[in-house]
Amino acid sequence: MSNTESSKNTELTRRKFLGTAAASAGLAIAPGVLLFRVAQAKPAAQAVTSKVRWGMLIDSTKCSTGCNDCVTACKTEHHLEGHNRPETDVQWIRKLKVTDKQTGHVMSLPMMCQHCENPPCVDVCPTGASFKRADGIVLVDRHICIGCRYCMMACPYKARSFEHEEVDDQAVSAPRGKGTVEACTMCVYRVDRDKQPACVEACSEAEHGAMLFGDLNDPESEISKRLAEYGGKQIRADLGLNTGVRYQGI
Amino acid sequence: MSVGLHKKKLKLLLAGLILTLPLSLFAEGNLPIVPKAKAKATAEYGCVNPVADMRKNHMEYLLHQRDQTMHKGIRTKKYSLAKCIECHVTPDKNGKYAEYGDDDFFCSSCHNYAAVSIDCFQCHNDKPQSAYSSLSSNKQSLPEGHEKFASNDTLPSGDAE
Numbered sequence: 001m002s003n004t005e006s007s008k009n010t011e012l013t014r015r016k017f018l019g020t021a022a023a024s025a026g027l028a029i030a031p032g033v034l035l036f037r038v039a040q041a042k043p044a045a046q047a048v049t050s051k052v053r054w055g056m057l058i059d060s061t062k063c064s065t066g067c068n069d070c071v072t073a074c075k076t077e078h079h080l081e082g083h084n085r086p087e088t089d090v091q092w093i094r095k096l097k098v099t100d101k102q103t104g105h106v107m108s109l110p111m112m113c114q115h116c117e118n119p120p121c122v123d124v125c126p127t128g129a130s131f132k133r134a135d136g137i138v139l140v141d142r143h144i145c146i147g148c149r150y151c152m153m154a155c156p157y158k159a160r161s162f163e164h165e166e167v168d169d170q171a172v173s174a175p176r177g178k179g180t181v182e183a184c185t186m187c188v189y190r191v192d193r194d195k196q197p198a199c200v201e202a203c204s205e206a207e208h209g210a211m212l213f214g215d216l217n218d219p220e221s222e223i224s225k226r227l228a229e230y231g232g233k234q235i236r237a238d239l240g241l242n243t244g245v246r247y248q249g250i
Numbered sequence: 251m252s253v254g255l256h257k258k259k260l261k262l263l264l265a266g267l268i269l270t271l272p273l274s275l276f277a278e279g280n281l282p283i284v285p286k287a288k289a290k291a292t293a294e295y296g297c298v299n300p301v302a303d304m305r306k307n308h309m310e311y312l313l314h315q316r317d318q319t320m321h322k323g324i325r326t327k328k329y330s331l332a333k334c335i336e337c338h339v340t341p342d343k344n345g346k347y348a349e350y351g352d353d354d355f356f357c358s359s360c361h362n363y364a365a366v367s368i369d370c371f372q373c374h375n376d377k378p379q380s381a382y383s384s385l386s387s388n389k390q391s392l393p394e395g396h397e398k399f400a401s402n403d404t405l406p407s408g409d410a411e
């Protein structure tokens with residue numbers, strides 16, 4: 001397919017174009033972002049499967065203290081508003097600064113739902129509202145969440161929040177309201193439409209390149225290749241949760 | 251004043267009431283006025299399914315779609331709540347949007363009449379995505395990707411007034 005053909009710039013044509021081009025040219029076109037999009041294109045009517053497992057790789061050596069771009073992107077994307085009550089305001093992603101008291105070495109990293117393979121939040125949920133999608137994304141079905149907050153207690157990463165106040169002006173793609181638990185959704189509605197989570201996008205748009213999103217089950221994906229070559233740590237690996245979010249440089 | 255006169259007056263009043271009651275019950279003002287959609291989903295039916303079917307069964311479709319989307323990541327447009335709102339909720343002449351609960355908001359026009367109460371709009375925005383594209387000049391409140399969400403799967407248009 002030629003470039004002129006693809007310039008009938010509907011989404012479909014572009015995708016088709018990328019699909020064919022990638023299939024024929026393989027690695028000749030920019031790997032990484034493009035490949036991830038091509039490989040994972042999912043028709044709207046198709047259910048997610050366990051063939052893919054979405055994950056993230058965070059390079060803390062590229063993540064600087066003081067930078068809050070991922071957090072800001074998340075808040076903007078999901079219209080998360082606080083009430084000046086840091087103890088209880090919702091947060092889906094937060095920045096951590098870890099100092100080694102002996103050496104003075106400082107590490108910076110974002111912390112959010114680690115999308116565990118064996119999520120403790122799902123184990124304790126009394127209604128089945130906490131669940132893991134086939135593709136590994138851990139979510140709260142807020143339609144059946146009763147707001148008991150057991151999952152918040154069970155989560156070793158302090159990743160979940162409870163909305164205490166009525167919410168107005170929600171993002172159309174991110175409904176949320178009072179009395180339910182919420183957390184990072186890996187921006188499912190973006191992922192289902194072949195886009196990256198908002199935080200990852202913001203991090204790479206600002207050219208920090210500290211966050212990478214992709215399919216952990218696909219050995220050809222950028223994230224799997226990097227993990228295979230350089231490794232990536234789980235935080236609290238001792239718990240055996242097999243997290244979908246991995247870290248380098250920690 | 252005699253008791254008799256009083257009774258006569260009452261009777262007259264009652265007769266009057268009985269005459270006017272049925273009239274006002276069937277007068278237009280008492281039936282819900284359902285705001286018009288801004289486009290047609292299909293030339294054939296108007297809505298995504300025949301209108302009579304939608305009046306009766308919309309809740310089934312919505313609840314089914316909810317589970318499909320939430321648990322399986324199925325994101326078809328047909329029964330998407332966001333799409334119902336996109337097509338059915340339009341601004342008035344001053345560019346203002348009615349809210350869920352108002353008699354002139356699409357979903358509550360009927361629900362108020364039939365005393366149905368739903369919690370959907372405690373979480374789901376009752377304004378269409380297009381409200382944000384036109385209302386807000388502040389880019390921050392229109393996160394990247396949302397314009398796309400609204401325009402990505404373009405709704406059929408043309409038949410709107």
